[in-house]
Amino acid sequence: MEQALHTARQTNEAARSAAPAARADDAPRRRHDIYAGIHKALRAALADTLVAVGRLDTGDPQESAQTLAALRDVLAFCRDHLETENAFVHPAMEARRPGSTRRIADEHVGHAAAIASLAAQANALLQAPHGRRDALAAALYGAFAHFVGENLVHMHEEETVHNPVLWADYSDEELCALEDAIRAHHPAPAMARALRWMLPALPPAERAAMLAHARAKAPEAVYAGMLSLARAHVDAAGLRKLDAALAA
Secondary structure, eight states: TTGGGGGGGGHHHHHHSSOOOOTTSSSOOOOOSSSHHHHHHHHHHHHHHHHHHHTTTTOOOHHHHHHHHHHHHHHHHHHHHHOOOOIHHHHHHHHSSSTTHHHHHHHHHHHHHHHHHHHHHHHHHHOOOOHHHHHHHHHHHHHHHHHHHHHHHHHIIIIIIIHHHHHHHSOOHHHHHHHHHHHHHHHHHHHHHHHHHEEEEEEEEHHHHHHHHHHSSSOOHHHHHHHHHHHHHOHHHHHHHHHHHHHH
């Protein structure tokens, strides 16, 4: 699975090549967006987990364990993404536009502290006596909802403020190379987790383009792993569209 996301950087280009070509004067050329796919995955993970935490039955030990494990996994996803941006995206921006990441970098410090605090709250809830669990669950839900809201605003700012800097200072080829370096840095479990949330979050054409590219270019085991993740997490309508596109 560690090679699976190497195919993802061409998703936007492959999907657009399958769509009807627009006239040159219809719209400006769409640039490569390094945030698009991963932010869709993060938004899906955060929203799904927030709902699960909100409906948690604290009297059901199995449900509590599963839900809080899912929460810790999503927090790890957020932490990995934050650390990746700190290690790769921000240095690239600062190299050509000093000071361009200062505000978002400061927010990352707060988000890292919030991730640690939420993980500690989840552990405390899991270990608490029955009489305290409802109150701890309500506090955890409120804190996580606040974290989700902050991250939604934060990701929007990255997409609308950081992207113009990247597009002005880097070519699409350079941005793709930056993504390659990011993917090579991550271990297989992190790649699989990102795909688990990304595949169901993508539009059908982009999802099909990603799978078709993997089928054509990636090792068979990588394609099989991606297809398995799609079948496990994409809804029925999405799977029908995916099957039809792959069969075409």
